[in-house]
Amino acid sequence: MEKKIVVGGFGACMIGGTPFGPESSFFNVAIKHLKDRHQTVESTSLSLGGFPITVARKHLRKIISQNPTHVVIQFSSVDITRSVGIKERVGLAKKASARTSAHGKGLRPSAPKTNPSVSNPLKPLRLKEQVRRWMKGGNRRNVVAATSNTSCALLLNHG
């Protein structure tokens, strides 16, 4: 007899399929794949938006209480952008740009080609000021444009 699989999903917004909805999330699609292969698959997921992993443990019990056989943990991108001071950012940016220029492949974002400001580690602080001005002016279109710049993740954390 096949073992019953109970999968608990625990992660950030993307485990809930943000911004598309739960049916598109990698977790629910994976469960669909598993249901094709195994007879009995159950799932439950807990999605916490924009949380650091240090806070996550407090909520882990909610998943464990469901007696899962597997617990899928998805770290938030917040963890990799959080608590990065300006000195560290300058150092990391130098190392990162040196590495990407040396290898010239991998997951190098296309943003630096179109937006040279990304290579300047001090630029996010200026952007923060710009976003504030845009917010005051109520120009939402510009704010959305600012969020498309990945530096915004840093801005929000320093805001």
Added chain:
Amino acid sequence: MADMITEIKSAKAIPVVLTPFPVMDLWSNYIGKQLSADVEALSKTLGFPIVNTRRVLEKYPVHTIFLNDGIHLTTFAHSLVAAELAQTISKTEQLWQ
């Protein structure tokens, strides 16, 4: 992280950890890459399966992976991660049987 893994294991469940999703930001990706390596090392030490999302997604063009915000993934990227996740969970099941 190690505490969470221990807690899950003590509940007789198998932790499956996804490494941080890449984002369209050099600094964050640099940190993310280090964190992925740390998670991979921890998985070998504590013995739990991981899904290296960076490895899964880096084969494809950036515009097919990220939405315009540079953080959230497209449905295509979700489906790629889903296939890898399902495969990883199935492998652990095969080890049990």
